[in-house]
Amino acid sequence: MQIKAPRGTQDVLPKDSYKWHLLEKRIRELCDLYQFREIRTPAFEHTDLFIRGVGETTDIVEKEMYTFLDKGNRSITLKPEGTASAVRSLIEHKLYADPMPLKMYYLSTPVFRYEKPQAGRLREHHQFGVECFGSIVPNLDAEIISIAMTLFQQLGLKNLSLNINSIGCPTCRPVYRQKLKEYFETHKEDLCETCLSRLERNPIRILDCKNESCREVVKNAPRTIDYLCEDCSDHFHSLQEYLTILGYDFVVNPGLVRGLDYYTKTVFEIISTDLGAQSTVCGGGRYDKLVEECGGPDLAGIGFGMGIERLLMILEKQGLLPEEPYKNKVYIASMDEASKKEGFRLLALLRKNGISAEGDLMSRSFKAQMKYADKINFTHTVIIGEEEVKTKKFTLKNMELGTQESLTEEELINTLK
Ligand SMILES: [Zn+2]
Numbered sequence: 001m002q003i004k005a006p007r008g009t010q011d012v013l014p015k016d017s018y019k020w021h022l023l024e025k026r027i028r029e030l031c032d033l034y035q036f037r038e039i040r041t042p043a044f045e046h047t048d049l050f051i052r053g054v055g056e057t058t059d060i061v062e063k064e065m066y067t068f069l070d071k072g073n074r075s076i077t078l079k080p081e082g083t084a085s086a087v088r089s090l091i092e093h094k095l096y097a098d099p100m101p102l103k104m105y106y107l108s109t110p111v112f113r114y115e116k117p118q119a120g121r122l123r124e125h126h127q128f129g130v131e132c133f134g135s136i137v138p139n140l141d142a143e144i145i146s147i148a149m150t151l152f153q154q155l156g157l158k159n160l161s162l163n164i165n166s167i168g169c170p171t172c173r174p175v176y177r178q179k180l181k182e183y184f185e186t187h188k189e190d191l192c193e194t195c196l197s198r199l200e201r202n203p204i205r206i207l208d209c210k211n212e213s214c215r216e217v218v219k220n221a222p223r224t225i226d227y228l229c230e231d232c233s234d235h236f237h238s239l240q241e242y243l244t245i246l247g248y249d250f251v252v253n254p255g256l257v258r259g260l261d262y263y264t265k266t267v268f269e270i271i272s273t274d275l276g277a278q279s280t281v282c283g284g285g286r287y288d289k290l291v292e293e294c295g296g297p298d299l300a301g302i303g304f305g306m307g308i309e310r311l312l313m314i315l316e317k318q319g320l321l322p323e324e325p326y327k328n329k330v331y332i333a334s335m336d337e338a339s340k341k342e343g344f345r346l347l348a349l350l351r352k353n354g355i356s357a358e359g360d361l362m363s364r365s366f367k368a369q370m371k372y373a374d375k376i377n378f379t380h381t382v383i384i385g386e387e388e389v390k391t392k393k394f395t396l397k398n399m400e401l402g403t404q405e406s407l408t409e410e411e412l413i414n415t416l417k
């Protein structure tokens with residue numbers, strides 16, 4: 001039986017990987033511009049990290065994690081998002097002792113969620129995300145948002161909408177939570193089983209239930225922005241001022257809560273209307289209590305994550321991905337056994353001089369080698385026969401122009417360079 005890739009996973013084939021490289025290069029340059037440095041964390045962590053970090057009553061933890069016992073009977077979970085690991089690492093390596101703010105990003109990190117596979121939603125996907133710790137100022141929130149916005153602008157993405165909201169802090173949230181609980185209690189009959197249990201434990205999580213009936217109830221639920229304390233309200237207004245300074249259009253979307261427990265104050269999403277239904281290309285927010293909840297000091301944080309596959313899908317759809325930029329360079333074609341060895345020596349020499357080259361690896365006839373060189377689109381072919389071996393002068397054929405010249409080894413290298 002043929003073995004196929006597991007459902008919800010995807011191969012990146014050699015002919016497509018350049019798209020990832022282009023995007024990754026852009027992202028690295030951009031992060032450098034904002035002076036963020038890369039962090040790399042393991043693909044799996046202790047399950048407790050996500051229960052504490054992401055939240056016990058979230059959809060991710062309740063339904064979507066790849067959790068298993070390893071051979072040492074430890075509960076292990078494949079990373080379902082990037083922030084918790086960054087926080088764990090920060091605490092473990094005492095990075096909080098460094099000068100603040102602490103800025104980091106992760107790129108193409110694999111993220112695993114057991115979801116229903118659908119357009120742009122995979123069980124293993126890869127994320128780019130940034131995290132910044134140690135500052136509560138609203139201009140930082142605007143700066144974080146601007147990293148994502150700048151990337152999308154640079155890539156030329158169209159049809160995007162920036163949505164922001166504030167979901168309060170430990171001061172104002174209990175009041176809101178109570179209001180929300182009272183509201184949902186009057187609609188109990190329309191809530192799904194999971195949400196009924198959330199009603200007691202964490203009614204806020206009902207707001208992002210994907211169940212149709214629950215979503216109907218949520219439409220008229222009380223909104224966080226109507227219950228913000230003075231501090232949260234000032235912060236939210238100030239953020240809007242800074243976004244305006246940057247020239248961004250944005251929508252205040254009171255229904256935006258994000259599916260994670262750790263957010264405080266600012267949450268945001270950048271939404272594309274290009275993948276059929278509305279689709280989030282970037283989501284993030286502030287998490288001022290997360291570091292403390294994971295066992296670290298009282299340290300504010302903010303960040304975002306975006307799925308690389310989804311972003312590539314939209315770029316593809318909008319025709320913003322260039323053709324493969326790499327060209328096959330030099331092919332060495334040889335006529336007989338002696339020239340084959342000479343060609344083999346030359347091949348090593350070209351590569352030593354930084355010239356990308358290939359020789360015959362299929363024992364093809366000379367004619368078939370030339371045919372192959374044509375088909376694979378090499379820019380140049382070096383032809384070696386009896387004469388060339390004797391005179392040490394090589395025939396270089398420019399495959400695009402069809403011209404040929406006879407060159408010494410040194411001339412050949414200089415021309416190809
Ligand atoms: Zn507040």
Ligand SMILES: [Zn+2]
Nearest residue numbers: 192195209214
């Ligand atoms: Zn529900």
